[in-house]
Amino acid sequence: QVQLVQSGAEVKKPGASVKVSCKTSGYSFSTYSLHWVRQAPGQGLEWMGWINTGNGNTKYSQKFQDRVTFTRDTSASTVYMEVNTLTSADTAVYYCATEGTLMIFGKWGQGTLVTVSS
């Protein structure tokens, strides 16, 4: 069955970077694009962008355009999200999610808590 397993919780200092992984299994890697969504404590879902797992093309929300990078490792069926220049406002749970047909986020990872604190 389709599974997305994310890397573990991270604690980072302001100004640092964080890289979160999302390992996929149970399907052909290029079948679904992978989207990243974050949720600050007590807040709603925020779409960050997506990566085409077939060709590596990316699309970022304007809010994250300058600080976020999505990459993929096809041999490991894994996508990565890196966020630079972290601030306390980046403290959130970060989710990866599959999208096959438009706007069908059918499978989600378990979430990765990133805490930014001095």
Place this chain on the structure above:
Amino acid sequence: QSALTQPPSASGSPGQSVTISCTGTSSDVGGYDYVSWYQQLPGKAPKLIIYDVAKRPSGVPDRFSGSRSGNTASLTVSGLQAEDEADYYCASYTANNMRVFGGGTKLTVL
């Protein structure tokens, strides 16, 4: 891209129906048939419950239904059950191949 507008809260008694609205623009909700809804239980990842405005994935009870009028999509939960108490989010495809979520609605079963 601004978030879609949802009421922060909604409530109903067991057995009643409740409708949650999701208002966008002609560049997202009103412009494409790609609106979906997600249920999020505390401490859990979101779960897809409606896609393509009004379609239900297999396994989702038919008590959940979706619709749209103009730039506003709606999720209706009929025959409310205690287990329906959760946060609900709408989401839409937008111009320029982006995506956007609503601010979320906390549904309370009284």
